[in-house]
Each structure stands twice: as structure tokens, then as C-alpha cells.
Amino acid sequence: AQSVTQPDIHITVSEGASLExxxxxxxxxxxxxxxxxxxxGQGLQLLLKYFSGDTLVQxxxxxxxxxxxxxxxxxLRKPSVHWSDAAEYFCAVGVSNDYKLSxxxxxxxxxxx
Amino acid sequence: xAGVTQTPKFQVLKTGQSxxxxxxxxxxxxxxxxxxxxxxxxxxLIYYSASEGTTDKGEVPNGYNxxxxxxxxxxxxxxxxxxxxxxxxxxxxxxxxxxxxxxPGTRLTVL
Numbered sequence: 001a002q003s004v005t006q007p008d009i010h011i012t013v014s015e016g017a018s019l020e021x022x023x024x025x026x027x028x029x030x031x032x033x034x035x036x037x038x039x040x041g042q043g044l045q046l047l048l049k050y051f052s053g054d055t056l057v058q059x060x061x062x063x064x065x066x067x068x069x070x071x072x073x074x075x076l077r078k079p080s081v082h083w084s085d086a087a088e089y090f091c092a093v094g095v096s097n098d099y100k101l102s103x104x105x106x107x108x109x110x111x112x113x
Numbered sequence: 114x115a116g117v118t119q120t121p122k123f124q125v126l127k128t129g130q131s132x133x134x135x136x137x138x139x140x141x142x143x144x145x146x147x148x149x150x151x152x153x154x155x156x157x158l159i160y161y162s163a164s165e166g167t168t169d170k171g172e173v174p175n176g177y178n179x180x181x182x183x184x185x186x187x188x189x190x191x192x193x194x195x196x197x198x199x200x201x202x203x204x205x206x207x208x209x210x211x212x213x214x215x216x217p218g219t220r221l222t223v224l
Contacts, residue, residue: 034212043215099144099163105155
């Protein structure tokens with residue numbers, strides 16, 4: 001069965017420190033991969049996406065993610081977090097012949113001063 | 114260009130009442146989706162419409178119905194609301210392949 005796992009429910013990071021959020025998937029076909037961010041009380045905003053090509057993708061707000069096929073992972077990183085990065089982050093996976101996306105359960109990021 | 118809009122933003126219902134959540138997109142997208150979001154469970158797909166005139170069940174369709182009114186609009190109906198349907202509901206749309214664009218959500222409480 002297809003699945004998306006975000007192993008970390010909650011991460012606390014100091015402002016200015018680096019951040020890495022993990023995402024693992026289990027799919028038979030080559031997937032499309034996405035990271036979304038949700039600020040409190042808001043909808044989901046796309047941070048970045050991977051369809052093919054260069055496995056390191058750049059997104060908005062200084063985020064990047066790396067697709068590693070051998071590890072079935074698509075981890076999100078940011079070198080230096082800002083207080084405004086406190087939010088919930090969702091990894092999502094889809095395949096080309098399916099209209100649907102599967103979402104991970106989300107990782108909540110808290111930024112301390 | 115408003116993107117994906119949802120009405121209402123908040124709603125409180127009593128058990129057994131009915132209501133319709135409205136969703137519209139102005140991006141000429143083909144596919145539209147309804148999700149519910151509950152703490153610790155991510156987003157779960159209720160129904161989707163791959164194209165105008167078609168609808169299909171998602172992961173958690175029980176207790177819900179949908180109507181793809183036209184290419185722009187996709188509504189979600191609760192015929193007899195239950196406390197278990199207390200959630201935040203998101204509508205999304207997608208052109209063909211690629212990312213989904215989300216609305217701001219509707220916070221529904223069923224007492």
C-alpha cells in the first residue's frame with residue numbers, strides 16, 4: 001500500500017539554527033513529491049516540488065529538499081530558521097496516473113528565541 | 114485572481130442538522146478535492162472530482178456527498194451532521210498534473 005511517513009511529530013529549534021524535516025514514502029511508481037507549510041489558522045501553501053531531474057530542489061522562503069530514491073526520502077531543510085518559520089509542515093506524494101495526493105501526518109515546528 | 118475560495122469560514126451545527134460547504138476556484142483547474150484535517154492525522158481525502166461531471170470517493174467519504182456544479186465550483190454536503198464530523202475542511206484544486214492549491218478552510222463544529 002502507498003504511504004507517506006513523517007517520523008517527527010514535533011521539532012523545536014532555536015532561531016538561526018538549521019532545520020531538517022524528514023519524509024519517507026512507499027510507492028511502487030516514481031513519485032511526484034511536495035512539501036507544504038501551514039501557518040496557524042491558514043490553508044496549505046506549497047514550499048517546493050519535485051517531478052524529475054535535479055534531485056536537489058529549491059523552494060520559497062529559503063527552503064530546499066533532496067530526493068533520494070535509494071532511501072525513498074524527500075527531506076526538507078533550511079540553513080537558518082526565522083521565528084516566522086514556526087508552522088506545521090506536510091510532505092505529500094503523488095504519481096502521474098493518479099489524481100490524488102497522499103499526505104503525511106505533519107511535523108509541527110516550534111522556533112525558540 | 115482569488116485562487117480557491119471557501120464559504121463559510123466558521124460554522125457551528127447541532128447533531129442532525131445539514132449544511133453545504135461551498136468551494137470555488139478561478140484558475141480554470143480541472144480537478145477539485147475536499148479534505149478534512151484532524152489533529153495528528155494530516156489531511157484525509159473525502160471526495161474528489163477529476164474533471165467536470167465526475168466525482169469519486171476518497172479515503173473517508175461516509176456521511177458526505179459532493180456536487181461538481183460546474184468547472185469552477187465543488188460543494189460538500191453533510192446531510193445529517195455528527196460530532197465526529199467536527200473538523201477543519203479544505204478544498205483544493207489542480208490543473209492536470211502537479212501541485213494542488215488550497216483554500217483557507219472551513220472550521221466546523223458539530224455539537
